[in-house]
Amino acid sequence: MLPLETSVLAAAFRLRRRGSEEFHGFLLAKEIKDLSGARSLTGHGTLYKALARLEKSGLLVSRWEDPTIAASERRPQRRLYQVSTAGEAALMVVRQEKSGLHLDSLEPRLVLP
Amino acid sequence: MTDLHGLVVGLVILAVSMFLAAFALAIVNWFVGSWCRAYTWGLPSDVRHRRIAELRSDLYEHRRSASTEGHRPVEIAFQVFYRFFSGLPGDIQWSIGERLSALHPGSLADAVRRYQREGWEVTELRRASDEDATVEMTVRKRWRTKKVFVHDP
Numbered sequence: 001m002l003p004l005e006t007s008v009l010a011a012a013f014r015l016r017r018r019g020s021e022e023f024h025g026f027l028l029a030k031e032i033k034d035l036s037g038a039r040s041l042t043g044h045g046t047l048y049k050a051l052a053r054l055e056k057s058g059l060l061v062s063r064w065e066d067p068t069i070a071a072s073e074r075r076p077q078r079r080l081y082q083v084s085t086a087g088e089a090a091l092m093v094v095r096q097e098k099s100g101l102h103l104d105s106l107e108p109r110l111v112l113p
Numbered sequence: 114m115t116d117l118h119g120l121v122v123g124l125v126i127l128a129v130s131m132f133l134a135a136f137a138l139a140i141v142n143w144f145v146g147s148w149c150r151a152y153t154w155g156l157p158s159d160v161r162h163r164r165i166a167e168l169r170s171d172l173y174e175h176r177r178s179a180s181t182e183g184h185r186p187v188e189i190a191f192q193v194f195y196r197f198f199s200g201l202p203g204d205i206q207w208s209i210g211e212r213l214s215a216l217h218p219g220s221l222a223d224a225v226r227r228y229q230r231e232g233w234e235v236t237e238l239r240r241a242s243d244e245d246a247t248v249e250m251t252v253r254k255r256w257r258t259k260k261v262f263v264h265d266p
Contacts, residue, residue, distance in 0.1 A: 045202065079170065
């Protein structure tokens with residue numbers, strides 16, 4: 001997985017912890033900026049290419065929001081994304097690899113009486 | 114006369130600058146939207162419309178969020194332009210990838226679905242090669258007919 005794709009999943013997780021199960025592209029861009037401490041938001045082409053790749057890989061799922069909601073708020077319809085189960089597992093693997101932890105290499109700890 | 118000429122030129126430049134500042138964000142948004150329509154031109158209509166609609170939403174959310182944070186329209190315009198410029202390679206790569214997918218669809222079922230979504234009628238399917246399981250699919254839309262080769266093991 002590319003670094004930006006890892007950032008997308010990590011940002012999605014953070015949003016979920018804050019109660020946003022689903023998110024749209026701009027919200028994700030803001031979260032990535034906050035998470036990484038970057039000075040500017042991710043470019044349109046970079047972000048949406050990453051989202052498309054993650055969706056094609058099955059790590060994200062997306063849908064159009066209810067058009068009546070967008071119409072009532074007088075704004076364009078949002079494409080809403082959500083991390084899939086496969087996406088959760090992929091992020092966990094990446095985090096384990098980054099922290100140097102590999103489950104199958106963990107030795108049982110000796111517990112002294 | 115020279116002083117008057119200089120004054121007039123200065124006022125015109127000031128007026129143009131004020132005009133551009135007032136409409137900078139609208140101009141940049143229009144430009145970014147036009148670029149999106151350009152690099153999605155010729156792609157399957159569902160793919161194209163989705164990308165255009167997502168970008169339109171992004172531009173709106175960006176403007177709304179930045180305005181709430183107190184950014185002036187000119188600053189927002191620079192932010193939007195920066196996002197457009199830094200994302201250019203991604204746009205081009207994605208567009209090329211989508212065109213290649215359309216030329217070489219994954220499976221026969223994918224190919225049939227994609228062409229039917231685009232309004233094409235599948236008129237013939239025949240095995241083009243036994244060695245590598247290539248299927249020759251003939252599709253027709255109005256007066257246009259074309260053959261698509263799909264690898265379908």
